[in-house]
Amino acid sequence: MREIIQNIKNLSIGFKSQDGREIAILKNISTSINRGETVGIVGESGSGKSTLALAMMGFAKQGLYPISGECIYKSKNLLDLSDRELEKIRGKQIAMIPQNAGQSLTPNLKIGYQVEETLKLHTKFDANERSIKITELLNKVRLPSPNIMAQRYPHELSGGQQQRVAIAMALAGNPDLLLLDEPTTGLDVTTQAHVLELLNEIAKDTKTSMVYVSHDLGAIAQVSHRVIVMYAGEIVLDGDVRQVLRSPLHPYAHGLLNSIPKLSLPGLPAAMPGTPPQPDENSKGCSFYERCELAIDRCNSSKPELKSISNSQTKVRCFRHDKLEEKELNKKADLILPQKSSEQRVLNLDNISITYARQSILDQILNRFSDKNITVKDIDIDIKKGETIALVGESGSGKSTILKSIAGLLSIKEGKINFKEDVNLSPDVRHRTNAQLRSIQLIFQNPDESLNPSHTVEEILSQPLKLYFGLNGKELKNSIIDLLKKVRLSGKYLYRYPRQLSGGEKQRIAVARAFAAKPDLILCDEVTSALDVSVQAAVLKLLQDLKNELGTTYIFVSHDLAVVRAISDRVAVLYQGRLCEIGPSSAVYKYPSHPYTEVLLGAVLEPDPDLKPKLAAEDIVEEKPPENGCSFQGRCPRVIGEKCFKETPPWQISNQGNAIRCHINIKDLLKNQS
Amino acid sequence: MFLLILKRLGLGLITIILVSVIIFTGVEVLPGDACTSFLEREAKGELLEICREKLGLNVPAIERYLTWSYNALNGDLGFSLSGQKPISEIISVRIRNSLVLAFTAIIIGIPLAIILGIITALWRDKLPDIFISTIAIFSMTIPEFISATILILVVAIWLNWLPGIVIVSSNTTILELLPNIILPVIAISMVMTAHMLRMVRSNIIQVLSSDYVQMAKLKGVPYWKMVFVHVLPNGLLPAINIIALTIAWLLGGVVVTEVVFNYPGLGRLVIESISDRDLPVVQALALILALIYVGVNLTADLLTLLVNPRLRTLQIRK
């Protein structure tokens, strides 16, 4: 018999709205966590997953309070305990690893002190034993030179290191249950893979139970035994990880899995229609009714219960889950059609270099270039009409910098940007003509930032129309409504402010604004990374549809290799502002690859527990590109000698058509990688 | 780090130089000069000439500015027309008196403001907060001359507990001064405490809602330990600058309170010298008050630099 470590019964948590109504954001949650088990809780923003994790510590965020139910730990209801009693449990028996470690570490206290604090509170070690234990813990989470680290302040550490400190802090009390709230969100892919591997090892070593909360099914798949899927404050599916990820029995989980782009499956993922209900919308029926393909009248009139399915551990909240058993998973809605090869060139980046470093006056006078490690260097890319080319890389790879200089927001230091046949776009925005400006449009990562909060949708969309086409009056209004239609929004959005729109709707407005200019080239800067997965799929589909319709060319910048795989025809991989590899997606995602591409691809998390990431390179953060040699020399697992540090590697072209910049012979690369 | 301190010092120096230029040109641009202002209707003929000679007004402005600032650097602030003695002599007594008043107010006001600020933040929107914050708004917004007047009316006149008006000359000993400062100190502390406590309150509330305080709770840190170790050091850091501004205000800006209570400090000297149209004294006062303002702010900046690890290690990392 399995020992239950925490038992949650009929838990509801909510807040009082301004008009005094009680609004639940967690509704009637019942589940339990077994000893030694890792449970993944997955859901999109607003699903209540973090609130549930915090409730397992007897904690509710400010403004929230438990409405009903219990969280039972060791036969005590945590929600009833006094603060004094909770202090003894928190950190010692149940510990938390927070989402944003950078902001969760107290800025004025040294790392060592913050780890020691937990030891002091929850163990009987004396000062000597504690300092040994601190070193041991920091070692365990693989922080380099623990003794020095202990003397540092949080802001002196990189994001990955801060997350490791948070893990060490949580492990210090030797807890029975570890709660992890999106612990890898915001980290680079390679760092994320390393942290997950560390967590897996800890789970194996310490037999600690873990609850892993994330929106990322890929991460959940790597660590969990069991997965709970949440939607609108309810558990809709609860079962073994393989069962849930391979044949999800709830239409929401099914749709969610389908909307995740995967490396193994090229083409666009299927989008889920609609948006989740607001917490104050109370329906009699199933909360997923509005978005469900399988819904029948009964789903609208009565609420399904979370029920066990006969002869399996899986529980599902759906009347029609049996219909799903036949439905095939991983069917793609749209396979990108093979590129109609157009030879017409839209843009050519001719050996451009960009630097943020300010030139000294002397250098400016002599027109000399003194910066040894330039932010972005020697970028040479040809972009054909109608293609989607992706720039991928981790933070600091210079991908957004390149985009900004194409848009003319940053001036380039060397090289040339050529547009179409003969237009020189090297000068920045101020020196470009109206027509040049119109033909290149930019879509930003976060629509909350890129849409002016004090403008209505109508005002936002009229800006480019007025500027480039001089439209006004009736004509302007009709054009705006046409644009809204193009991004699948109705005219009722015209007078709304951005704050009155959902994340996906906002990004659609941003897309509409870019298309208003009727551009030849659209620059997409991480356009889906601020969005939920199901919304991301819809926005990707919209971009693809518009491209098919209008023949636009995209430059798509992203850190997410799976998204890039889904939408792009060609991929350029960047590291520290230098190109590593470029070629057709089909080729880049196959071997042989540049060692960095190999590392990146290896670190991608697929929503499949049996596809483990490969950890090839150390995850260290490099602040500056090296002065000489290959840009990846600092982390490359395949360094072959002095050459890598001294000489700039040559371009080699593989049989599949991808060009790789590496000193290792391409045949040897292939041999090593396969 | 060292460079950062040097930079702050340099900026402070530039401000002082700018202030002296502004003061000098300010007085220069206004119609008339020190002598015409002081002598008013008698400003003609021989009398005016003697006065101008004495103050050296017959040389070009730039030259006068340079001598003035050179002398000021050496502690010679010029000659008072109305007092007929060196300004530094007049001012030094007043500074002492103002310091007595300011320090008493600081000793009472700052701890009170910090404690009340912490209380209101920790019991936010509860009874103690509502009570204290409401009083704070009143004592902050009601003009000083009103609160001082009411104090005199109630404490001195109706209840007859304390002398309402200070009736000592400017150069009495500190001991003689002390019993007379009770009411002025109360009047000043009320406004000062209210301002500071509101700042302290909002800073601490901000820290209380931070992720790291939530994390401390989730680590099982006991409430009061959390308050003292995680909340207060971070919440009170910005208070250093607020305290600096308050001190600067105390030393220079309590003109109204000093007049109401007839207290012989710097503030009343401002009024006296302006009423007497004694421009050299006004100039000197402006310079000294600006010096205090810049000096106190500079100290606060450097102190923050020392206490805040974020700023302290900034230079080392780069």
Next chain:
Amino acid sequence: MKNTELETIEEKQISTFDRVSEVLIAIFSRPSGMIGFSIVILHIIIAIISPLIVPYDYKEINSLIMLKPPNETFFFGTDQLGRDVFTRTLMGGRIALFVTFFGTIIAIAWGGFVGIFCGLVGGKIDDIVMRIIDAFLAIPWILAMLLIVVILGTSTQVLIPALGFFYGKGIVRVARAATHDVIARDFIMAAKARGHGNFSIIWNELLPNVRDAIMVEGAMRWSWMLLAFSSLSFLGFGVSPPTPDWGLMISEGRGLMSFAYWSVIAPIVALSSLIIGINLSADAFAKALGIDRTQKAPV
């Protein structure tokens, strides 16, 4: 189909009027905002119509009725010159409100302009301007004001620009900080990338987002300015007698308050209520616009 859609759209169009009334409703939905706003409105109405409704001539001196306590003929009593305190109290806010209202407008205008300018250009020019502003801040305002008043006189033509200048400094800082925050955001970048001119970016993208912060700061400055103006009057450097003014009335009645407290109580209540009223409204205004003003420094 399209037509009906357009019709439903017209109904929902948002005008400036809607926006203003939305903010007003938000202000009035808070008790403090409602009380504060009502007090301010009441004061403004009294200031405008008081010459028509007061029972006596404010400057009529009558030695026979000096320092009479409140009674049926003189609701608030009479002062040391036998003038009706009720009449003088009702009229005592006229000049103060007039001067500080226009002073605030000047402060907002120049403070907002310089602040936005500095926030936009940044770099050396910004550094230099802020240094000069800092230097001005270092000189106590009261000293500078007194000097100006003594030399140039106490007419409204002197007081309005002088107060406006000294109280614009705080607005410069707020406007500059708000501008800094806004120009770092992507929608400004987007407008730049589209190729909008500087003027268009400032007018369409920047101004709507810094306007609120400047207005709230202006409202706050108004109350400080009123305080300053009354202090000047109290010290004898503001309104000259026999013009009725609260600060002046308190100053005149102060010496006699041990036996004639009524001559100071009425102006004290009037002035305090107006300043508290403005403060409460400004706070409610800030909250209605979602600006937390308590984060800002006191000067």
